[in-house]
Amino acid sequence: MDKADLILTNGRIFCGLHDGFAEALAIGGGRVLATGKASDIDGLRAGATRTIDLGGRLAVPGLNDAHMHLLPYGLYMAEINLRPETGARSVGEILRRIADKAKTAAPGEWILGRGYDHNELAEKRHPTAAELDRVAPNNPVYVKRTCGHVAIANTLALREAGVGHNTPNPDGGLIERRDNQLTGLLAERAMRLIVDVAPKPTRAELRAAIDRASRFMLSQGFTSVMDAAVGMSAGMEEIAAYEALAAADELPIKVWACLYGNPDGIAGKAYEGGYRFGRRTGLLRYGAMKVFGDGSAGGLTAAMSEPYLVGEPDNRGIFCFSDKEMHQYLSHYHAQGYQLAIHAIGDAAIEQVLSGIEKAGTKDQPIAGRRHRIEHCGFLSDGQIARMAKAGIEPVPQPTFMYEFGDLYLRNVGDIRTAAAYPMRKWLDAGLHPAASSDAPVSTTDPFKNLFTMTTRMSNRHTVLGPDQVLSMAEALHAYTYCGAYTQFAESEVGRLVPGQAADIAVLSDDVFTCESARLEHDVRCDLTLLNGKVVFDRAGELGAAAAE
Structure with missing residues (x-):
């Protein structure tokens, strides 16, 4: 076996939901060489091998925000x-x-x-x-x-x-x-x-926004993100900004680009320009096409089968498109080879989208294996979950919505619908891969608040909302790592710390498996982030310049 460039030791390493823990981990050529007992990993040392002393801390696979808006988040920060x-x-x-x-x-x-x-x-x-x-x-x-x-x-x-x-x-x-x-x-x-009439950011401003948001995400332990609507703010200039950074090896984080479809999006121009599923430039990959189905439950615009309890009488939210229009978009983008990533929060919108995806499959282009996604997928029935599992249609939820907006959901739709919202346990039990995410800038990117609510089902006011949907910490980290990778066709590359996978690693200030929930909610931080075996964030500067070489 090759000798290690870097060894992590003297702490616990969570390798994955079905891979357990290790005492040490060896990295070579930007990938995981081996995990195991510290004494075994020591045998992979050579004269130039460097060491990261975990000091009792926990290391986990690099986190994956499977649905956020990276470039808009960077603009929003200004x-x-x-x-x-x-x-x-x-x-x-x-x-x-x-x-x-x-x-x-x-x-x-x-x-x-x-x-x-x-x-x-x-x-x-x-x-x-x-x-x-x-x-x-x-x-x-x-x-x-x-x-x-x-x-x-x-x-x-x-x-x-x-x-x-x-x-x-x-x-x-x-x-x-x-x-x-x-x-x-x-x-x-x-x-x-x-x-459409507001000033558009320049390409330099777009590049700066991507860089600013990426480095902030690295500081929280994220090594992969999905930008969930590239082209929505500045059209094809956004692709140009991403491509320039990626081609120059200046993109700080791994990005899975989801193109903004809809009739006012860039779908046609992107397709003609060759920005299709599977295209890759450095750390930038393309794969999905975005269409909006409805709005938000907090804003009373998510399309529901039953009325909201507040606001205008009999308000059931807003459909962005008719069934015919939506189904035409889904069939068209499916036929072009894109993975579908469709925004649908209310159960009525989910039904519109789910039935449209089911109809989009053909003998030559079946749905099976395409891993089409329903983004958010907040309020749905058990029957809809079963149909998703049968067709391999993945949910990409934001558990942090329950943390930030759970008490508002109680007011807007009542306790029964709220308790059943964003059902992480049901999705996992159905064999699906619910990929935890933030939808930033809608919600905080803080991963520890997301982990808190996945493992407690508590809102930020500590209201318990559907305790039957609680996950174990291992399952919650699985949703935040492997599941995101799976929905991006990257599970063979990232999402676990096992030999052959990229050495994308987050070292946390506390062991989230053993710390009190109050610390998880408010105090846990990421201390170190490694991307392809290189230290790209060092909160306290503990490793010095040599560690980042």
């Missing part, structure tokens, strides 16, 4: 942060932050913000266009709710988009009016009216 944990807990505080930005913005410069949750605001409502006008009278303002499916625009932004009080709702979208006056609220496909 916008006004309105998430509740930053103190944005009132309309007044949101307005104060926008007013502060307006003081330094040039007249006509767009002011962008993201992350507020009207249910967490003292007023329990959205800001209004009139309020935004008051604090930023000379600037178009556009702020998105945390879900990304609802936003507020001020009068200047609406005017730029040509939206007036008599502008009709676009198909699959909502322009809210009260007393025949615009409130500024836009939902689902109506948001494109603003996105």
Whole structure:
């Protein structure tokens, strides 16, 4: 056997759900050479072998955020942060932050913000266009709710988009009016009216956003991510930015690119340009095509078979497309060879998408083996789970939604539907591969909050929501590593720490198998991250420059 370039020892190493633990791990050529007892691994040392002393810490396979928006997250990091944990807990505080930005913005410069949750605001409502006008009278303002499916625009932004009080709702979208006056609220496909006229980031800004978000993800122990709608913000320029970084070996993290389809997306241009399933440039791979089926349960726009308990009477959410349109998209992208990655949260939207995927298969191009995905897949029936398992259609959920929005779900859809939402246990028991993720910037990327809620089914207010869906820690890590790799056709490369796999590793500050849940929720951090055997994040600088060579 080859000698090791690097050995990890003096701690516990979680190798995978069915692979157990090891005392030490040897790396050579960027891959795992061997795992086992420390005494056995010592035999692989050579004169140039370096050592990482775990000091009793836990090492796990590099984490995989199987559904996030990496590039938009990087752009968002440069916008006004309105998430509740930053103190944005009132309309007044949101307005104060926008007013502060307006003081330094040039007249006509767009002011962008993201992350507020009207249910967490003292007023329990959205800001209004009139309020935004008051604090930023000379600037178009556009702020998105945390879900990304609802936003507020001020009068200047609406005017730029040509939206007036008599502008009709676009198909699959909502322009809210009260007393025949615009409130500024836009939902689902109506948001494109603003996105299409807002300034587009330059390629340099796109590259900087990818780099910024990637390095932040590395700092949390992630070594692989999926960017879940490439082309949604800046069209083909996003692909150009990714390609430039990947070709120059400057892409910091492994990225599985999911292209933004929909009629307003880049599907046609990407296909003609050769950006198809299986294409690879360095750490960048292509595979999936994204279509939106509905909205969000928190924003009351996820398409449900039963009405919401709050808001407008008999509201069942919004379908982005008719059944005919959706099924045509799914059949077309399936025939082009793409993996389908379709946004559907409510059970009615899931039914529309699931039936469409089932119909998309042909004798020459069956569904079996394609690993089509339903993104989010939040509220569904046992019968739908069984159909997914039969067809090999994988769920890509965000357990952290239960953590951040679980109490809101109780209010919006009641305790029975909430307890059954995002059923990680049922999916695993059905033989599926529920790939845990964050949907950032919708929710926090903090993996330990995701692990906390997977192993407790508690919200951030410690409300227990469907305790029968609790996972063991080993299963939760499996969902955050191997399952993500499986849904990206990468399980032979990453997701476990076994000989031959890439040495993608996260060293955690605490042993998550034994630490108290309070520490898991608030205190555990990633100390070291290795990508292909190279140290790419070192929180305390404990290894020195030599370790990263």
